[in-house]
Amino acid sequence: MELDPHGGSIIRDYSSQDALRSDRSAGDLQRHRQKVRKSIRDNIADLVGEESIIGKSGDKIIKVPIRGVKEYRFIYGENTPGVGQGDGNSQPGQVVGNAQGEKGQGQDKAGEQPGVDYYETDVTLDELIEILFEDLELPFMERKILREVMSERVSKRQGYRKKGIWVRLDKKRTAKNRIKRRMAKKGAVPADPKNPEERFPFHQDDLVYRHMEPDTRPESNAAVICIMDTSGSMDMIKKYLARTFFFLLYRFVLTKYRNVEIVFVAHHTEGREVTEEEFFHKGESGGTFISSGYKKALEIIAERYHPTLWNIYAFHCSDGDNFESDNPSAIKMAEELCEICNFFGYGEIKPSGSRYYESSMLNIFKAVKAANFMTLLIEKKEDLWVRFNELLAKDKKKDAA
Amino acid sequence: MSYYDTKDLAMWDERIREKAAECGLSWYPQEFELYDHNQMIGAMAYSGMPSHYPHWSYGKSYEKLKTMYDHGVTGLPYEMVINSNPALAYLMRDNTLCLQVLTIAHVYAHNDFFRNNFTFKSTRAELTLGRFKMHADRVRKYIETPSIGEEKVESILDAAHALAIQCRRNMGIKKRTPEEQKDHAADVASPAHDPFAKVHKKQEYIEPDFDKVPLEPEEDILLFIRDYNPYLSEWEKDLLTIAHEREQYFIPQIETKIMNEGWASYWHxxxxxxxxxxxxxHIEFMVHHNQVVRPFPRGINPYFLGFKLWEDIVRRHDEPTLEEIEKYGKPLESGMQAIFTAREADRDVSFLRRFLTEEMMREMDMFEYEKKDDKMVISKVSDKDSWREVKETLLKNVGMGTIPVIKVCDADYGHNRVLLLRHDHEGRDLQMEYAERTLEHLHRLWGREVVLETTVNNKKFYLEYGEKGFSVKPAR
Structure with missing residues (x-):
């Protein structure tokens, strides 16, 4: 047998410098992340209807399915049998797995099947909200005369400084600086060759302090008043849609104001202030006097949220079923609400075409002429984001005109 | 494990090379590089190329690999070796000495396969590194050109990547040039020599339409667009060429996955x-080896299948059982001769067709599964009656068999510069969402409407993508 004609092979040892330098993927990674972000924005309408994001705290991590960054090519579809290997007892008819993924691709095909390119990414709820509301503006956002008292308390972190007070010393950065200095000194000639230094103490130059700046944004208060019809005709689906809409409104107002309070008013023939839990989960029965909910809202505003100090956003969700005799007073009170609120909206929830046979308040509310009043119709989950955008777009149109 | 350095590795490398040469392997000069896990992930994302053009999809695969690695879903491969001359291999530096020895042996067998298997002849291994470097330089140059920029380059590359794998599969078959295609068409059209011309009615020569483009259905979609869309600028054409050459380079590896991994496992x-x-x-080596060549429950592990088959070929040639002699005849060559011929002249499809026996299929308990409702259900097992069908299904699912065959048939369909493509349907339908999006890319490159003729549920359809977007029309 002939021996290796090429002589020895080359073996290159690991070099940590190469490892640091060879991060060529940085650019492509960044570009990919941009695309993911864009994809989330494009698909956001589907996301807002997801149960999992409603009413959760800001640092909750959400799985977001990514679609925009798929790499498409011609692939085979569903009627494609595959071959697998069993443990010796395979019988026809035996179930070997779930047809997971979007279109039910087999999961373990031999060869280079690209497979279903469906994956999720993790974002926190706060990030999602930020992306969500990135280019939306809140309508009717006049800031009221404000109490400036609270703004003293608020300060924002703003970079680092060499000088500062002891409590704001950033220990991690300081320690890093010391390490850097030590590394840099390694090759240098020691100051005293006979007595090489063993200690390497912190130097004044190592110290880094966090810098705080008083945040001088004007203190602003907003109250979101959620009014919902909880009469017998409001079933789970309707409540779910309402809840999602309130959630959007609340989160959005939260991004615009420092101090946001939320009030829940439930009504059937009588309005009551309730907790969030009761608001969404407790079903009640009986007829509906819409005006009763408005009356309660007006009372609460008069009591706690003086319109000169608070920006008030009121929104009412109902399925449009109201006693006819109540309509005139409902209109009257809606007008009253419009006067004191920045914005008052009415959302009618009619899932799956029920608007053709159920009564509706949409026509009746046409009588309300205030500019900051708006009605909208929600029929399905997908409508939520579209309607929400329309709601905010209304103001823009007005501005343009 | 015990500590080692590159000197130890060189010592083992020396011994392995001696053994490998004794066994008859022959390879390109080999270079090893020790990588940490981040470098390894980086190498994997860019197919091991030291220099590769940028595109977000590599960032995506980097991120995916990194996430999976960080969460412990998958480990990293022990090594990675690329088909080039000299061959480059990356070794994980955190591996134990035993694993390094195993992977070094594994790498030499891959290297031997790259050098000797016929499918790799067209890859021009000595030019690989330089070619990828040149591609990278050119793409970067276009990105930096003010009149082009990243977005435009990305848009062309996105489309090119979607279509690059729609290319010639078998480099062993010569592709005719347009002139040769013309000659061939004329040849086919002219009547054959008739020894009884006197008694027969004279056959007429019907002139073929020489102006048709393409004369013969064309598999290299990107190259076709490059050559026949006059509105593409030079840099766009160049990007199409780059994407095509890249894919073409990897096709032999797709085509020989089972053989190649099996070969390397057999030899290590x-x-x-x-x-x-x-x-x-030795004990550690056995543990690692068994991990590499273990069967995947309900799937096919190319390492396992390949390893089993190479072993079986040697055994059947050197120590055939009496039944086997009865069934297949007395072996004509030794086991070694048989496997060395196969490693040179086969690819996965022909390899499995020739060497995957009924007995082996039963031993490995191979079955065919189909989707029923939401479940994957076994439809056939390798028993006496249906092992052939299971095997046929397997053959359809290896190598380029997983990629639908789609050819350009007419560049001037309806005299309207519409591009007509035909899907060679053999039972498997296209995935519609993917077809729609891929046609969108094709439409962007062609600049005019594109039509794909395909079959869905046994009915012929035209999938069209034009100015107004996607539509599906049943064939009349």
Whole structure:
């Protein structure tokens, strides 16, 4: 047998410098992340209807399915049998797995099947909200005369400084600086060759302090008043849609104001202030006097949220079923609400075409002429984001005109 | 494990090369590089190329690999070796000495396969690194050109990547040039020599339409667009060429996955067994080896299948059982001769067709599964009646068999510069969402409407993508 004609092979040892330098993927990674972000924005309408994001705290991590960054090519579809290997007892008819993924691709095909390119990414709820509301503006956002008292308390972190007070010393950065200095000194000639230094103490130059700046944004208060019809005709689906809409409104107002309070008013023939839990989960029965909910809202505003100090956003969700005799007073009170609120909206929830046979308040509310009043119709989950955008777009149109 | 350095590795490398040469392997000069896990992930994302053009999809695969690695879903491969001359291989520096020895042996067998298997002849291994470097330089140059920029380059590359794999599969078959295609068409059209011309009615020569483009259905979609869309600028054409050449380079690896991994596993096993490893190394080696070539439940592990088959070929040639002699005849060559011929002249499809026997299929309990409702259900097992069908299904699912065959048939369909493509349907339908999006890319490159003729549920359809977007029309 002939021996290796090429002589020895080359073996290159690991070099940590190469490892640091060879991060060529940085650019492509960044570009990919941009695309993911864009994809989330494009698909956001589907996301807002997801149960999992409603009413959760800001640092909750959400799985977001990514679609925009798929790499498409011609692939085979569903009627494609595959071959697998069993443990010796395979019988026809035996179930070997779930047809997971979007279109039910087999999961373990031999060869280079690209497979279903469906994956999720993790974002926190706060990030999602930020992306969500990135280019939306809140309508009717006049800031009221404000109490400036609270703004003293608020300060924002703003970079680092060499000088500062002891409590704001950033220990991690300081320690890093010391390490850097030590590394840099390694090759240098020691100051005293006979007595090489063993200690390497912190130097004044190592110290880094966090810098705080008083945040001088004007203190602003907003109250979101959620009014919902909880009469017998409001079933789970309707409540779910309402809840999602309130959630959007609340989160959005939260991004615009420092101090946001939320009030829940439930009504059937009588309005009551309730907790969030009761608001969404407790079903009640009986007829509906819409005006009763408005009356309660007006009372609460008069009591706690003086319109000169608070920006008030009121929104009412109902399925449009109201006693006819109540309509005139409902209109009257809606007008009253419009006067004191920045914005008052009415959302009618009619899932799956029920608007053709159920009564509706949409026509009746046409009588309300205030500019900051708006009605909208929600029929399905997908409508939520579209309607929400329309709601905010209304103001823009007005501005343009 | 015991500590080692590159000198130890060089010593083992020397011994492995001696053994490998004794076994008859022959390889390109080999270079090893020790990588940490981040470098390894980076190498994997860019197919091991030291220099590769940028595109977000590599960032995506980097991120995916990194996430999976960080969460412990998958480990990293012990090594990675690329088909080039000299061959480059990356070794994980955190691996134990035993694993390094195993992977070094594994790498030489891959290297031997790259050098000797016929499918790799067209890849021009000596130019690989330089070619990828040149591609990278050119793409970067276009990105930096003010009149082009990243977005435009990305848009062309996105589309090119979607279509690049729609290319010629078998480099062994010569592609006719347009002139040769014309000659061939004329040849086919002219009547054959008739020894009884006197008694027969004279056959007429019907002139073929020489102006048709393409004369013969064309598989290299990107190259076709490059050559026949006059509105593309030079840099766009160049990007299409780059994407095409890249894909073409990887096709042999797709086509020989099972053989190649099996070959490497077979030889690392054999070489390490002959090395007289110290006891503790030997035990560790057996553990790792069995991990590599273990069957995946309900799937096909190319390492396992390939390893089993190479072993079986040797055994059947050297020590056939009486039944086997009765069934297949007395072996004509030795086991070694048989496997060395196969490693040179086969690819996965022909390899499995020739060497995957009924007995092996039963031993490995291979079955065919189909989607029923939401479940994957076994439809056939390798029993006497249906092992052939299971095998046929397997053959359809290896190598380029997983990629639908789609050819350009007419560049001037309806005299309207519409591009007509035909899907060679053999039972499997296209995935519609993917077809729609891929046609969108094709439409962007062609600049005019594109039409794909395909079959869905046994009915012929035209999938069209034009100015107004996607539409599906049943064929009349």
């Amino acid at each position: 096993y054999k070489i390490l067994k002959s090395l007289d490893l110290p006891q503790e190394l």
